[in-house]
Amino acid sequence: MTITTPKGFRAAGVAAGIKKSGGRDVVVVVNDGPSAAAAAVFTSNRCEAHPVTWSRRILEDGVASAVVLNSGGANCFTGAFGAETTELTANRAAELLQLQPSDVIVCSTGLIGSGDEKFRQGVLTGVKLAVAELADDETAAQHAADGILTTDSVAKTALREGTGYSIGAIAKGAGMLAPGLATMLVVITTDADLESAQLDTALREATRLSFDRVDSDGAMSTNDTVALLASGASGTAADEGEFTSLLVDLCQDLARQLQADAEGASHDITITTTGAATEDEAVAVSRAVSRSNLFKTAIFGNDPNWGRVLAAIGTTDAQFVPQQIDVSMNGVMVCRAGTPDAPVDTVDLTPRKTAVLIDLHAGDATASILTNDLTHDYVHENSAYSS
Incomplete structure (x- = not known):
């Protein structure tokens, strides 16, 4: 019960x-x-x-x-x-x-x-x-x-x-x-x-x-x-x-x-920002990525396009040096110190559970945001919601 x-x-x-x-x-x-x-x-x-x-x-x-x-x-x-x-x-x-x-x-x-x-x-x-x-x-x-x-x-x-x-x-x-x-x-x-x-x-x-x-x-x-x-x-x-x-x-x-249970979703994405100067800044960075439609559609297409992650980070006021940021996707570091690292074809984004880890190297704070990908099903469901 x-x-x-x-x-x-x-x-x-x-x-x-x-x-x-x-x-x-x-x-x-x-x-x-x-x-x-x-x-x-x-x-x-x-x-x-x-x-x-x-x-x-x-x-x-x-x-x-x-x-x-x-x-x-x-x-x-x-x-x-x-x-x-x-x-x-x-x-x-x-x-x-x-x-x-x-x-x-x-x-x-x-x-x-x-x-x-x-x-x-x-x-x-x-x-x-x-x-x-x-x-x-x-x-x-x-x-x-x-x-x-x-x-x-x-x-x-x-x-x-x-x-x-x-x-x-x-x-x-x-x-x-x-x-x-x-x-x-x-x-x-x-x-x-x-x-x-x-x-x-x-x-x-x-x-x-x-x-x-x-x-x-x-x-x-x-x-x-x-x-x-x-x-x-x-x-x-x-x-x-x-x-x-x-x-x-x-x-x-x-x-x-x-x-x-999010509408139409095919991926459950956890975006974790570490190495932030404050918890609020860690939240802000993770949330900025979670709200990037470019990032969300990339995950829907199983495309580890980490450039879209950095682009979203750059819209925040968080403290960081762009050339020091690391990004991992499902355990594979695709970006190290703001440059390409592991080949993107080594990242498996087919599982529903998807993890994105961002390290700003600007402090000790950490925070995660839970989000989903942007799918055809989501668009269809919400385009017909009131009909």
């Missing part, structure tokens, strides 16, 4: 007719306590969806007892109707669960600009159906993981066991994977007894080292939400260091699952 493994949590995922493709599309996750501590990290896209605006506001007090999620519609740029739909969703869940609306996080994912009366009624009906099916077993957890998927091909789940407590999670995301946050929704539950401020600190560190470093296609979503709820039902006041370490590991696991 995942989100229902920690004590004090129930979940459900139901089909309410929102998604054109059918299947489960409304999910409810409930924290039965005794604690209702919560934290969340949201997209940094200034054009944020109505559920993000709602959830950001209601979490200012660090308290939440439920999360309602829908797939099949982003409820973004849907005007006053969309804002009202979000509030009605929270009200419906609160009424059925005997909570306050201000204790209900709302999340949506799907096509931006879609949201009509049929969508609203689907969400509200789905909430009622889901509340009626809430359970703490494995089936309920799986239904919840399935209910948040859109273009995903598989559900993403993770579980970690701490000293006297556990952390479980479900996630969705296959496109628009770029920070802030990698469209991506994540619900994390734990029965550790921690205050909301502790959860917030741990979650921000975890997202910094995981979801913020998935940059599959350079497109930032309007709806990204990572919510962390703590029930305290284990009675264990978790060590903050251990909890943060486990949370980082869990989120990195989910980030790799997001990368592996």
